[in-house]
Amino acid sequence: MICAEVQKQMSAYLDSELSDADCQSIAAHLDGCTACSEVLAGFQSLSAVAKDFDAPSPPSDLWRGIEMSLDDEKLQIVALESPGQQRRRYVLAPWSTAAAILLIATAAIWSSRGVWNSHDHESMEANFDVFLAAYSANPEQAHETLVRAYDGQLISRDTAVKRLGYTPAALDGKLADANPEESYLLEMPCCRCSLTVCRRSDGSVLTVLEHDVPQPEWFGDRSRSECVCDGVPTDVVQVDDVLAASWRLGERFVTVIGPRNLDDVTELVSDESATNGG
């Protein structure tokens, strides 16, 4: 056997992919040929190094990303979407998944704080029910239910920073086309949260709540969807003829009541993420 022939089969020899006969004739050649033996030794040492490569583990949230894209493909746009507007990327998935995720996260936070009882839950749900039911008829006044129920105090931007430790997004100009008119501090059972009533350029009202933990129970059993607005997971609830939307903003959560459609929601969400540098 000549060297070229042997070297042509060197990988197959090393990887035990040859017939016994071929294997034997190559072994015989290698016995007397330094050049071919060196090639084999080189291949073997490469093998040894490659075997030593680390095996990276998949990150734990890999499935979540896939699931979101799967939802994306099943795209269902809510009926409220106004025609003629530029379509953005958003997704509605059955609420169950989002609810499960939110509820798990919420349960974990609440149980660690241990300040909750079922009465708090029920009364909060009831208060919000009144607030939301009044919203479309009287968006300027509806929040008064919450202000009464939760010891609401009118606050300025400065007081907000002092009492909350942060500037509410709505007072910080982080929401597109939403001029803050009045802001309250609410002592809710879950956390101290801020409520800001904003006026939009078309005269409509937007109510913005900023809170420490997700609050799916604010919306009772209203129909809900998980939505990805410009890449931000957002929970959307239909409240009569407007939407309520909730998403994570840094360490807190923002809930807005009043957007007319998902484009509107997407504007608000993306504007905030832009201001926050991603």
Add this chain to the structure above:
Amino acid sequence: MTVTETPPWNMKLSESELVGACQRGDRAAQKRLFESTQARIFRVIARIVGEREAVDVTQQAYLQVFRKIGQFSGRSTLATWVYRIAVNEALQHIRRRGRRTVTTLEFEPVDHAPNQTNIADLRDALDAALADIDPELKAVFLLKEVDELSYSEIAHVLSIPEGTVGSRLNRARRELQDRLKACGWAS
């Protein structure tokens, strides 16, 4: 390890039942297929495209799997079929991206003898050399050396004739060695 794995999912669900459920878009079935294959799929993708881009490519690969699951014929095992899609997705990704500009030139040519203390350096050097060779050669080398597939399995996964596997491996190994030698690693 070979591509033929025993189905690690729920014993009560046969492979064809799982495929059927995935074809109907059953989310639980899709998740089960994902969970039973992800460790291996992520690893091979991370090897081919690098860990930084592996998450995106793995997600794309599974989306392809679920889009194409209607085409699964049962000629190979489901695990092999998923693996094949994943490897091809990874290869497409590096072809689109173009080869890394990392070259072996970054390594100072010095005399190295592979021993305990510099085995990690040698591994890094091989990693850099792998980023530098043709993606097809890289894939064939990784499938053999890291995933320990047989030539017929490699041929199936890469859709190439079985006879080509050996010659590609020869080329891959020679090119890698040349690159390692160029930066001072004795063979």
